[in-house]
Amino acid sequence: MAIVMLAVAIAGVFPVAAQTTNKATKDRLDLVERTDDAQTPDAASDLGGTSWQLVKFQGSDDKTLIPDDKTKYTIIFNAEGGVNVRFDCNRGRGTWKSPEPNQLQFGPLALTRVKCPPESFYDRIAKDWAFVRSYMIKNGHLFLSLMADGGIYEFEPMSGSQPAAPK
Numbered sequence: 001m002a003i004v005m006l007a008v009a010i011a012g013v014f015p016v017a018a019q020t021t022n023k024a025t026k027d028r029l030d031l032v033e034r035t036d037d038a039q040t041p042d043a044a045s046d047l048g049g050t051s052w053q054l055v056k057f058q059g060s061d062d063k064t065l066i067p068d069d070k071t072k073y074t075i076i077f078n079a080e081g082g083v084n085v086r087f088d089c090n091r092g093r094g095t096w097k098s099p100e101p102n103q104l105q106f107g108p109l110a111l112t113r114v115k116c117p118p119e120s121f122y123d124r125i126a127k128d129w130a131f132v133r134s135y136m137i138k139n140g141h142l143f144l145s146l147m148a149d150g151g152i153y154e155f156e157p158m159s160g161s162q163p164a165a166p167k
Contacts, residue, residue, distance in 0.1 A: 047077040048080075052155035053157075056154050072089075075142075082096075083106065087126055088116045088117075088120040090111050090112045093110055095107035131148075132153075133145060142155040142156075
């Protein structure tokens with residue numbers, strides 16, 4: 001019993017990639033280790049099942065870019081770690097995970113390759129996608145931050161969807 005309590009205490013303090021499951025049979029306790037790439041419960045409850053549309057991009061140079069139509073730039077997070085996007089005239093899907101609170105990593109996107117108009121944000125957001133490193137939900141809006149202070153994308157809930165609860 002003390003070993004199980006110690007394992008629970010350690011797991012609560014140190015994040016680990018593998019989880020330990022207890023299987024009790026009579027007087028014997030078997031520890032079964034399994035690798036789990038699924039979302040952490042907190043991350044899944046924050047983002048899983050939410051839908052967002054782009055409000056603006058704030059660059060590190062303080063330049064603000066606002067899309068001509070918010071509904072052309074959307075992100076839909078599903079609870080199983082999949083993501084569907086619309087970047088102007090292109091659509092795509094990929095994966096997401098949140099290994100730590102407020103951290104966000106997107107996997108590669110499979111995107112259509114339609115030529116968008118010159119004023120489109122498509123090229124910028126498609127290029128920046130791999131550099132998203134963290135997120136924050138504040139006042140019902142989702143903020144995606146790029147690495148090395150590259151800028152912040154601000155999204156609002158898509159009409160008909162509920163914003164995620166702030167932490």
